[in-house]
Amino acid sequence: DVKVTQSSRYLVKRTGEKVFLECVQDMDHENMFWYRQDPGLGLRLIYFSYDVKMKEKGDIPEGYSVSREKKERFSLILESASTNQTSMYLCASSLGGTGLEKLFFGSGTQLSVL
Amino acid sequence: QKEVEQDPGPLSVPEGAIVSLNCTYSNSAFQYFMWYRQYSRKGPELLMYTYSSGNKEDGRFTAQVDKSSKYISLFIRDSQPSDSATYLCAMSAERSAGKSTFGDGTTLTVKP
Numbered sequence: 001d002v003k004v005t006q007s008s009r010y011l012v013k014r015t016g017e018k019v020f021l022e023c024v025q026d027m028d029h030e031n032m033f034w035y036r037q038d039p040g041l042g043l044r045l046i047y048f049s050y051d052v053k054m055k056e057k058g059d060i061p062e063g064y065s066v067s068r069e070k071k072e073r074f075s076l077i078l079e080s081a082s083t084n085q086t087s088m089y090l091c092a093s094s095l096g097g098t099g100l101e102k103l104f105f106g107s108g109t110q111l112s113v114l
Numbered sequence: 115q116k117e118v119e120q121d122p123g124p125l126s127v128p129e130g131a132i133v134s135l136n137c138t139y140s141n142s143a144f145q146y147f148m149w150y151r152q153y154s155r156k157g158p159e160l161l162m163y164t165y166s167s168g169n170k171e172d173g174r175f176t177a178q179v180d181k182s183s184k185y186i187s188l189f190i191r192d193s194q195p196s197d198s199a200t201y202l203c204a205m206s207a208e209r210s211a212g213k214s215t216f217g218d219g220t221t222l223t224v225k226p
Contacts, residue, residue: 033212043216105157
């Protein structure tokens with residue numbers, strides 16, 4: 001089974017702090033994604049990466065950056081956390097190929113910014 | 115207006131009932147239509163997907179896509195308490211499911 005592991009289940013940070021959310025996948029997937037999930041807004045794509053050291057902006061990249069130094073690891077960085085970044089953050093990976101590139105999600109990190 | 119609108123919940127049904135979950139969309143470029151199930155405190159998992167119009171069946175689950183009406187449905191037959199979860203529809207114009215547009219989700223409770 002594909003496993004996508006997010007380092008923290010719950011995280012509480014203060015406004016202005018730099019926050020790192022880590023995601024590791026164990027199936028050699030090329031593609032990795034970061035989303036946030038908010039009630040009434042669904043899942044929204046923040047950033048994604050199709051290869052090591054590559055990154056692309058999603059729909060809501062403002063206030064975030066990412067790092068992908070190794071194929072299996074994709075980090076989301078909040079440079080200066082703000083209260084409106086309180087959310088559930090979900091990481092996912094997928095393998096390129098024919099047909100639909102199916103997504104595999106981690107269990108999420110519930111981030112609270114106070 | 116959102117590109118994808120999902121029937122709001124929550125939905126509560128007795129065990130054994132037939133459940134219908136629905137989404138509408140406005141982007142005619144969508145070609146892949148997905149349904150995810152998300153249990154509490156877990157990430158979404160792909161249940162099934164359909165390419166273009168038509169029906170697809172997998173056990174107790176049937177996905178229907180009507181592109182002419184821009185309407186998709188997920189039917190669950192003989193619902194079980196283990197089906198209690200939030201169901202998300204998602205749609206994509208390309209093979210990359212990662213760039214899908216997601217619905218808000220419908221929370222289903224199946225009571226024994």
